[in-house]
Amino acid sequence: MAAEPRKRILSGMRPTGKLHLGNYYGALDNWLRLQEEYQCFYFVADWHALTTEYETPQDIGGYIKEMVLDWLSVGLDPDKSTIFVQSAIPEHAELYLIFGMFTPVPWLERNPTYKDQLQELPHKDLATYGFLGYPVLQAADILMYKADGVPVGVDQVPHVEMTREIARRFNHLYRPIFPEPEVLLTEIPKLTGIDGRKMSKSYNNCIYLSDPPEVMQQKVRQMVTDTQRPFKKDPGEPDRCLAFPFHRLNLPEERLQEITTACRAASLGCVECKKMLALALTANLAPIQERRRFYEKHPEAVLEVLELGNRRARRQAQHTMSEVRDAVLFNLDFQLWS
Ligand code: TRP
Numbered sequence: 345m346a347a348e349p350r351k352r353i354l355s356g357m358r359p360t361g362k363l364h365l366g367n368y369y370g371a372l373d374n375w376l377r378l379q380e381e382y383q384c385f386y387f388v389a390d391w392h393a394l395t396t397e398y399e400t401p402q403d404i405g406g407y408i409k410e411m412v413l414d415w416l417s418v419g420l421d422p423d424k425s426t427i428f429v430q431s432a433i434p435e436h437a438e439l440y441l442i443f444g445m446f447t448p449v450p451w452l453e454r455n456p457t458y459k460d461q462l463q464e465l466p467h468k469d470l471a472t473y474g475f476l477g478y479p480v481l482q483a484a485d486i487l488m489y490k491a492d493g494v495p496v497g498v499d500q501v502p503h504v505e506m507t508r509e510i511a512r513r514f515n516h517l518y519r520p521i522f523p524e525p526e527v528l529l530t531e532i533p534k535l536t537g538i539d540g541r542k543m544s545k546s547y548n549n550c551i552y553l554s555d556p557p558e559v560m561q562q563k564v565r566q567m568v569t570d571t572q573r574p575f576k577k578d579p580g581e582p583d584r585c586l587a588f589p590f591h592r593l594n595l596p597e598e599r600l601q602e603i604t605t606a607c608r609a610a611s612l613g614c615v616e617c618k619k620m621l622a623l624a625l626t627a628n629l630a631p632i633q634e635r636r637r638f639y640e641k642h643p644e645a646v647l648e649v650l651e652l653g654n655r656r657a658r659r660q661a662q663h664t665m666s667e668v669r670d671a672v673l674f675n676l677d678f679q680l681w682s
Contacts, residue, residue, distance in 0.1 A: 353382045353528070354491035356389040356430065356482075359407035363414040364550035365625075366543040369593055370532040372418050374495050375425075378528075384425040385489050385657065388412065391430050391437075392482070395475045396461075396468060412646055414553055417636035428653035430485065435661035439484035442672060443510050444477060446517060451509065452476050457502050483507040487514075487522045488661050495528040518671040521664075533593065536586050538566045554636055557626045564590075564622040569614040576613040587618055594624040 355375065363372065378384055388408050394401060408429065420427060430436055452458065458478065462470055482503045486494055487510070494504050504527045511522035536542065537549025544550065551563050567587040573580040582588040582604050591600060606612035639646050 350381070350383045351492040352385070352489060353378050353493045353495060354385040354387075354486055354489050354525075355495050356387045356392070356485055357411065358389045358393045359404055359411045360393070360545055361407040362410045362552045362554055364543055364545070364552050365590070365593070366532075366535050366550070367414075368418065368553055369535065370497055371495070371530055372415070372420075374528075374530045376419055378495060379421060379424040382493070385491070386415070386420060386425050386427050387485070387653075387657070388429045389482075389485070392478065395472070395478050395481075396465060396470065398472075398474070399468075409643075409646070412650065413636055413639050416639050416646065416649065417553065417632045419632075419635075422649045422652055426653045426656045427649055428657040429650060432650075432654040433488075433658050433661050435658070435665045436481070436484050436488060438665060439488055439668060440477070440481045442668060443480050443483055443514070446513055447477075447480050447483075447510060449476075451506060452479060455479055455502050455506065457499055460499075479503045479506045480510070483510040486525050487511055488664050489657070490523055490664065491525045492523060493528045494525050495530050497530050497532045501527055501529070514671075519667075521667050521671060534589055535593075536589075538563050538568075538586075540568050540586050551625070553629060553632055555629075556633075557622075560626050560629075561619075561622045564618050564625070565615075567618060569618070570607075573614070576615075577610055579610045580607040580614070582607050585614075587614075587621055590621055590625065594621075594628055 355371070357367070357371070375384070375386060388411060390404055390408060393404050393407070397404060412427070415427065416422075453476070458476070461475075479502070483506060486504070486507045494500075494507075496504060504525060508524040511524050514522055537544065537547055538551065539547065539549045541547050541549060551560065555563065564587065567590075568585075569587055570580045570582075570584040572578075572584060585607075588603075591603060595603070603612065603617065607617065
């Protein structure tokens with residue numbers, strides 16, 4: 345009996361530059377696991393970046409490079425996954441256009457992610473057609489590859505749900521071409537930035553995968569611990585400490601228990617505890633940084649990965665688009681007119 349074809353996974357990230365620990369533990373380590381079992385498509389959503397960064401497009405190219413360097417450094421493997429850049433596959437724009445014909449505007453206006461972002465980025469003029477249509481482009485990304493599963497964090501769930509609705513509407517209006525993708529919800533660990541706010545590049549409070557050991561030490565030293573423990577002799581509480589969740593990323597349960605007990609008994613001080621943390625993080629990142637140095641020295645290898653991925657992705661995209669044109673435009677064939 346023929347083996348069942350492997351399920352397809354697709355996910356993307358907007359290029360924002362170097363990746364931080366939140367990106368790693370909130371997405372990438374999941375991508376890595378998935379590539380062992382499924383047929384994975386991972387791509388750089390550079391057109392999506394343009395929806396908010398249209399005033400500074402000159403920065404996006406450098407961000408793409410840094411992000412793909414990080415992807416390869418953590419172990420995304422072009423032999424297992426198709427790694428590509430959205431704007432290299434113009435078919436995404438065509439599918440987005442077709443979907444735009446029948447996507448009701450109220451679906452887009454109701455989208456909670458849209459409303460949140462408008463509030464979070466008040467300094468940008470986002471009263472644009474492109475920004476409103478963000479989820480339609482995302483639906484094109486997902487359905488182009490007929491993904492079965494889309495690993496994303498909870499903020500992206502409304503977009504995948506809208507993708508399902510767009511697929512259903514297309515299938516109903518024209519021909520059933522598109523499967524409805526499932527959300528594979530990625531659990532995002534509660535990591536804050538070193539100042540206690542959400543870890544985000546715009547707050548300048550991130551720990552990057554590429555931070556060298558001395559920078560790591562300095563950043564960890566700045567992390568706010570239990571503010572109700574002014575002196576080492578006072579008992580502490582890991583649940584109030586912003587550094588403790590980072591220990592969870594590195595240490596087995598029994599070590600976490602030991603640290604918790606020692607903190608509460610005031611036998612382990614914050615300075616020492618954070619030194620351990622910086623060492624553990626540095627050790628975890630060492631192999632990643634070593635691979636990064638290799639790719640930094642060999643930009644041609646990175647380019648080769650993207651060229652291979654773009655070719656593979658494009659083949660699939662062209663196939664899907666010929667089905668779509670058949671379904672919608674009845675394969676308009678100018679030969680018939682001659
Ligand atoms: N909107 C996603 C984000 O901000 C990025 C993205 C674009 C995406 N297209 C996608 C994610 C398709 C999953 C599938 O994180």
